[in-house]
Amino acid sequence: MRKINTILCKFTNKNWFRYYSGEYRIFHFPGISKAKEENNGVETVMSKIQLPSSKACVVLTEKIDEPSKKSRTPTKNVANTILKEPQECTVEKVENMPEKVKCLRPVPRLKPVTKLPAEYNPKPPEIPAIKLRDGYMMPMFGLGTWGSAPEKVEAAVKHAIKVGYRMFDCAHVYENEKAVGKAINKSIEECLVKRKNLFITSKLWNTYHHPDLVLEGCRRTLDDLNLSYLNLYLIHWPMGYKAGNELIPYDACGRVLTTRVDYVETWKAMEKLVESGYTRSIGVSNFNKNQIERIWKVAKIRPVVNQVECHPYLTQQRLMAFLKEKGIVLVAYSPLGAPARPWVKSEDPPVLEDNLIKTIAFSHGRTPAQICIRYQIQRGNVVIPKSVTPSRIESNFDVASFELTGQEMKMLDNLDRKLRLVALESVSNHPHYPFHDAF
Numbered sequence: 001m002r003k004i005n006t007i008l009c010k011f012t013n014k015n016w017f018r019y020y021s022g023e024y025r026i027f028h029f030p031g032i033s034k035a036k037e038e039n040n041g042v043e044t045v046m047s048k049i050q051l052p053s054s055k056a057c058v059v060l061t062e063k064i065d066e067p068s069k070k071s072r073t074p075t076k077n078v079a080n081t082i083l084k085e086p087q088e089c090t091v092e093k094v095e096n097m098p099e100k101v102k103c104l105r106p107v108p109r110l111k112p113v114t115k116l117p118a119e120y121n122p123k124p125p126e127i128p129a130i131k132l133r134d135g136y137m138m139p140m141f142g143l144g145t146w147g148s149a150p151e152k153v154e155a156a157v158k159h160a161i162k163v164g165y166r167m168f169d170c171a172h173v174y175e176n177e178k179a180v181g182k183a184i185n186k187s188i189e190e191c192l193v194k195r196k197n198l199f200i201t202s203k204l205w206n207t208y209h210h211p212d213l214v215l216e217g218c219r220r221t222l223d224d225l226n227l228s229y230l231n232l233y234l235i236h237w238p239m240g241y242k243a244g245n246e247l248i249p250y251d252a253c254g255r256v257l258t259t260r261v262d263y264v265e266t267w268k269a270m271e272k273l274v275e276s277g278y279t280r281s282i283g284v285s286n287f288n289k290n291q292i293e294r295i296w297k298v299a300k301i302r303p304v305v306n307q308v309e310c311h312p313y314l315t316q317q318r319l320m321a322f323l324k325e326k327g328i329v330l331v332a333y334s335p336l337g338a339p340a341r342p343w344v345k346s347e348d349p350p351v352l353e354d355n356l357i358k359t360i361a362f363s364h365g366r367t368p369a370q371i372c373i374r375y376q377i378q379r380g381n382v383v384i385p386k387s388v389t390p391s392r393i394e395s396n397f398d399v400a401s402f403e404l405t406g407q408e409m410k411m412l413d414n415l416d417r418k419l420r421l422v423a424l425e426s427v428s429n430h431p432h433y434p435f436h437d438a439f
């Protein structure tokens with residue numbers, strides 16, 4: 001019995017299991033190698049063993065009947081086998097971890113690991129930052145807050161700050177900015193973080209598009225967050241809605257009441273927010289190429305980011321290339337495929353369940369979510385996964401200490417199926433609806 005040789009089989013390298021708030025993951029690869037008879041007497045098994053520090057780890061081992069026999073499993077075959085059937089078979093809580101952890105398959109003479117390997121680093125390195133076109137630095141990774149109930153988001157943001165998150169993506173329409181603000185201010189009071197080290201983004205909602213309402217929209221957010229300035233303020237969508245107290249105003253027939261305010265006029269009012277210090281940077285969200293070009297021509301202050309849906313099923317390659325040319329950063333929202341979106345249909349393919357993503361995850365000893373997040377960072381995009389679950393907040397953050405290969409990045413690019421999950425189809429007849437254009 002020996003650990004799989006990394007030269008022989010890089011793909012099935014030893015995978016250290018990571019601990020996130022007491023959760024550990026067990027992967028099982030049925031048929032990781034050929035049957036013993038077909039494979040020169042070599043059989044691959046996977047086992048879970050307990051480390052003395054009570055951390056769990058998984059070691060892939062090869063079982064060799066005759067010790068002298070060398071495995072001749074070709075790397076290519078193993079990789080092909082993995083591509084078929086990766087499964088994360090268990091997620092368990094480790095509250096009372098038993099003394100002896102049961103192996104997935106009995107492994108004779110398995111020796112306990114006595115020392116953590118040098119590469120095992122429970123403290124993740126810091127998240128990289130990107131320079132915006134106006135000179136400010138923006139962390140490439142932050143916490144999304146859409147759909148986070150106010151009673152949960154306060155704890156989530158506080159936990160995230162403790163874990164190391166420094167960027168938070170907020171919006172008036174998420175109806176939780178007061179709770180997010182409470183967590184931020186408490187964390188500052190408790191000296192967990194300084195305001196100057198945080199990067200807070202929020203967004204002007206569609207009912208505030210009229211230039212006379214832009215300042216009010218921004219002030220409302222600043223009051224709710226209880227902050228004196230934002231780092232980044234975005235026009236949430238190019239389409240304006242009828243102003244008023246209703247976030248989504250409807251007519252008697254259930255149609256959204258919109259306005260024809262030109263977002264270029266809204267943009268000019270956004271520029272004033274920078275000049276008066278309410279926000280440091282301004283940008284847009286859900287804008288297409290032509291809409292950005294229109295702003296670009298007249299802007300005194302040009303948009304620094306465009307926040308758009310982006311994940312392996314909607315890779316946004318053409319929009320990304322256009323934004324890069326302009327020096328605008330793409331902020332990837334719904335990077336995990338927004339699995340909890342209210343309008344999800346049973347036939348929609350879940351991004352996190354994709355076989356290739358799971359395979360790549362296994363080969364790095366990571367979760368599919370970590371692969372989706374790392375994918376965006378390596379493309380040079382900022383990424384903002386949302387979670388209110390402590391273990392996920394931790395694991396999603398732990399993405400700086402591994403790297404996807406060029407080949408893996410290409411394979412992920414090829415998963416693109418132009419699947420838009422946040423389409424706001426109810427206003428697709430609005431003249432500024434952004435998704436009729438190719439990009």
Ligand SMILES: NC(=O)c1ccc[n+]([C@@H]2O[C@H](COP(=O)([O-])OP(=O)(O)OC[C@H]3O[C@@H](n4cnc5c(N)ncnc54)[C@H](OP(=O)(O)O)[C@@H]3O)[C@@H](O)[C@H]2O)c1
Nearest residue numbers: 144145146333334335336337338340369385386387388389
């Ligand atoms: N500008 C825009 O128009 C716009 C539109 C959409 C989103 N956004 C922003 O982008 C952020 C992220 O997008 P999103 O919220 O749509 O979707 P997402 O980040 O792709 O997915 C969030 C969902 O995935 C779950 N999740 C988180 N980590 C996970 C993990 N490691 N494994 C499995 N599931 C996991 C979360 O559940 P739990 O919370 O229960 O853990 C949540 O239900 C939003 O929160 C918002 O800030 C902006």
